[in-house]
Amino acid sequence: SQQGEEDPQALSIQEGENATMNCSYKTSINNLQWYRQNSGRGLVHLILIRSNEREKHSGRLRVTLDTSKKSSSLLITASRAADTASYFCATDATGRRALTFGSGTRLQVQP
């Protein structure tokens, strides 16, 4: 079963615009991570945010975490065509060592 649910399932924007993806989860977590997957490829780790953090930045990425609402958001600023991919949130739940992934947001950035 998948703990996280991303919203929206699909997103299409123009190059230069910002893309925001949301993730909701169900159980207590140690941390939450975002991964990216190009079509037919493996997943690549983007960023990790701990349960006691509220916001984190990495380059053009900004992640927020609201543990009271059990939700996170990933913002990609000034998007590029190369950002076209699926984005997944993954939770490191308390008491488990395996990450649980959401169903993903498919981002299309039009040049």
Added chain:
Amino acid sequence: DTGVSQNPRHKITKRGQNVTFRCDPISEHNRLYWYRQTLGQGPEFLTYFQNEAQLEKSRLLSDRFSAERPKGSFSTLEIQRTEQGDSAMYLCASSLAGQGLVGNTIYFGEGSWLTVV
């Protein structure tokens, strides 16, 4: 290349045949994971090893599936008597635990695509 390596990358097999996938993790990583992913879905956890010990198995891992990690290095995932529903991408990942790193960042291979016809 020092990343996670999986082979074969693609496998087409007839229903009822057995298939085996191999994963070579990043060399110093002590944890190894297998996930399964179908089109349009996120990866689903199958099983996880710490060194050579298989510590967790998902209910998705039926008795037709077996995974091993002899000597805590590479791992194999075998599917016996394949069914069409087994068609998916099988992803291997590895991580390093106990280094004081925050969180459990895992590094994925490129996956092995299985098509059962």
